[in-house]
Amino acid sequence: MTAVAARPRAAMSEQALAELKALLGDRLSTAAAVREQHGKDESYHAVEAPDAVAFALSTEEVSAVVKVCARHKLPVVPFGTGTSLEGGVGALAGGVCIDVSGMKEVLRVSTDDLDVTVQAGVTRKQLNEHLRDTGLFFPIDPGADASLGGMSATRASGTNAVRYGTMRENVLGLTVVLADGRIIRTGGRARKSAAGYDLTRLFVGSEGTLGVITEVTLRLYGIPEAISSAVCAFTDIRGAVDTVIQTIQAGIPVARIELLDEVQMGAVNRYSKLSYAEAPTLFFEFHGTSAGVQEQAEMVSALAAENGGMDFQWATRAEERNALWTARHNAYYAALALRPGSRGWPTDVCVPISRLADCIIETKRDLAQSTLLAPLVGHVGDGNFHLVYVIDPDRPEEMAEAKRLNDRMVDRALAMGGTCTGEHGVGYGKIEFLAKEAGNAYAVMGELKRAFDPDNLMNPGKVVRL
Amino acid sequence: MTAVAARPRAAMSEQALAELKALLGDRLSTAAAVREQHGKDESYHAVEAPDAVAFALSTEEVSAVVKVCARHKLPVVPFGTGTSLEGGVGALAGGVCIDVSGMKEVLRVSTDDLDVTVQAGVTRKQLNEHLRDTGLFFPIDPGADASLGGMSATRASGTNAVRYGTMRENVLGLTVVLADGRIIRTGGRARKSAAGYDLTRLFVGSEGTLGVITEVTLRLYGIPEAISSAVCAFTDIRGAVDTVIQTIQAGIPVARIELLDEVQMGAVNRYSKLSYAEAPTLFFEFHGTSAGVQEQAEMVSALAAENGGMDFQWATRAEERNALWTARHNAYYAALALRPGSRGWPTDVCVPISRLADCIIETKRDLAQSTLLAPLVGHVGDGNFHLVYVIDPDRPEEMAEAKRLNDRMVDRALAMGGTCTGEHGVGYGKIEFLAKEAGNAYAVMGELKRAFDPDNLMNPGKVVRL
DSSP: OOOOOOOOOOOOOHHHHHHHHHHHGGGEEOOHHHHHHHTOOSSSOOOOOOSEEEEOOSHHHHHHHHHHHHHHTOOEEEESSSOOSSSTTOOTTOOEEEEOTTOOOEEEEETTTTEEEEETTOBHHHHHHHTTTTTEEOOOOOSSOOBHHHHHHTTOOOTTHHHHOOHHHHEEEEEEEOTTSOEEEEEOSSSOOOSSOOHHHHHTTOTTSSOEEEEEEEEOEEOOSEEEEEEEEBSSHHHHHHHHHHHHHTTOOOSEEEEEOHHHHHHHHHHHTOOOOSSOEEEEEEEEOHHHHHHHHHHHHHHHHHTTBOOOEEEOSHHHHHHHHHHHHTHHHHHHHTSTTOEEEEOOOBOOGGGHHHHHHHHHHHHHTSSOOOOEEEEGGGTEEEEEEEEOTTOHHHHHHHHHHHHHHHHHHHHTTOBSOSSSOOTTTSHHHHHHHHTTHHHHHHHHHHHHOTTOOBSTTSSSOO | OOOOOOOOOOOOOHHHHHHHHHHHGGGEEOOHHHHHHTTOOSSSOOOOOOSEEEEOOSHHHHHHHHHHHHHHTOOEEEESSSOOSSSTTOOTTOOEEEEOTTOOOEEEEETTTTEEEEETTOBHHHHHHHTTTTTEEOOOOOSSOOBHHHHHHHTOOOTTHHHHOOHHHHEEEEEEEOTTSOEEEEEOSSSOOOSSOOHHHHHTTOTTSSOEEEEEEEEOEEOOSEEEEEEEEBSSHHHHHHHHHHHHHTTOOOSEEEEEOHHHHHHHHHHHTOOOOSSOEEEEEEEEOHHHHHHHHHHHHHHHHHTTBOOOEEEOSHHHHHHHHHHHHTHHHHHHHTSTTOEEEEOOOBOOGGGHHHHHHHHHHHHHTSSOOOOEEEEGGGTEEEEEEEEOTTOHHHHHHHHHHHHHHHHHHHHTTOBSOSSSOOTTTSHHHHHHHHTTHHHHHHHHHHHHOTTOOBSTTSSSOO
16 A cells, blocks of 8 residues: 555544543444554555544434544544445544444335435445335445445445436435534435425535434335346447437436446456457346337347447346346456456546547547556446556556546546546545536535534545645 | 515615616616516515616626625525515515526537536526427426526426426536625536535525526436326325325336316316316326337326226327316416415425325315315325415415414424425425424524525525524
């Protein structure tokens, strides 16, 4: 791991530690291994260990911990599963990590209203397991089996967003502990509301910097009558992206439409022992009635054929579909397996779909002139794609080259009307990009942060720098 | 009009007036008729005239006006079409009304990306007229031909929300003038983003209390290949509502599903010279492929038959559909026509759909024991319904009775997990309800307001009371 510049760390007094111990007993840890594990996420970012880890079991406990921290001016860093990608869990200024992974209760399911309330530590897979006999499911799927609190905090999305939206569209309400320990409930269970400021959407995507999310109310969906998948390789990447654009423009309600480039397809073949063509490839999923999914697949198949699609393979059997999506889901690990011992630096721009082909082609041209290995996957129905730089973070020249290419790609995306992050969030890895993207609205974000957290104790150093 | 309690009004100095005149010339008016017209909306709320009306033509002009107001500590009240229903445009503390209805430019349309940027004064009908040859449309339809700035500011929705969402889901970005005159751009053109705090959603629904919206970037949709409508009367209201619930639970992607009760159907018949059954009635619209809309209509027809639907009439011809929806659109005016010279007090609760039948039936039971006339219409796919109290605001006993019934209905909706306003907003008519609904999150809304508007000059007295 490369060292990061030393930052001022709050001293954690014996008194503060004693107060937290009194609250949590054994569920407060200062063991080095526990602190280290809580100071790193799934990306290349260096470990930034907190001074202590508090394993909270309820909203009230989170509130009590936050109150102790507020009194002692200690930073608070929420932790779900540690699967963030922009250093969201790093304790840049030390302090107390609040691990909510023990808050695993599904508090309420309403099959009639298609909604559910969960504690923040419930993961998306746990929720779907819980829902198994109800005929309902929660669609948002960022790949990792992340906690729903963490997914809310980073405004996560993933493969299903083109049809079902992101966490922004699917969180109905939240319970949040504010910087002074107050507990508030935002939103509600009505499907729409015009009642005051949209605090729910303010906390969704705030990455723990405005408060700690402890409970989440989510929309659910009926499992479709029919689900089918398809895979289609293309002669070139523009043909694949043009198929995506035309599909979206035609209003075909695809549930998933994912691009993997030829490098990623090679990685997937090796990792999952498959034999797909090593060419730019689209993976599709269709949800609807039996007649509906067939109609969707036929429409998309026709568009693919016009754009250089080589062989549109339609899979309706559950095993076929699962094999296909398992291969897609393992893309990140398949990429890392290309170089044993490496780590991944996943990029995350999102552009208006009319610019997607240009953005991808120019980015790959840049990459072709570099020595870095970087497979590409994309949630292309939303205009969002990722490169994964497969790197050794101990080699400064690789880090510098990845940074140079990433800077160029983000500038390219912003020039095309896009965003520096479609779904991974800002953390501390993208603050400069956010400042560039938001213009003078960045200062307003800082003012908002100060209003909610005047002492800058809630996940300090993330999203905005004060 | 009933008089409202006198409020402290900022004195508008000659100096402030002179500065605004210098900026706007003839486009600053202090004429009594102009001020009166800008102090009232479409509801029963009393006129609250501003001291002056500024007809702005650009974001920069709005900013310049706001700066003058900030310097002289004058309230600022934005005005679009004056079609709000909770007193949103009333100048409770005097000051300057900024009328953006002259900001009517469609700044940019991207047919490839399905988005558009408009000035705040463009109305939804004007936008759809502009889009006529593109094959695209903007679906959000609150009934009135409101401005898109105003629709954003109140988080409007209406008949299409069950399929296309509300303004919350369809505003991609905004240009906003803040209380100190700064101009910021929020959001962007990417279909999703995790880049920092969601300022866009914070301003959507803020009703002019955090800033003045001057430009709006919106999602557009392809006009569906096929559109069909249907109408079906039911033996009782529970059967109608159960049909709605089952339709939503089955995931049938209806574009519109509207309930009119027997009183409203009578009003519609008289107003539009029609001969529908005077029974609880559902109006449907289906969007999709030809096969898709037929499949949807058949599924809904089967559900209606199981729930006491009497005669499911399917209309595919454009003239038939237009006649049907014109009747629905005129429901408010049809209600008022039941009593010439009356005004409407439209209510607006929204509950989880499993509670919708109970909420409606209990509300109608209350109403049956009152002398007030109040037809019912509902965007029932979202759990949202409106009574329109047809009243004479000069009769205090009617106002008191409407208030008593409305208080009971809002309490009922809140007890069922609902909201005091599905789409009309808070204005100053619903602040007490919002405080009750939001609990201690209401105080947080106040803190947010103070952070954005420390002098309480932006549409003061609305949403939150400081």
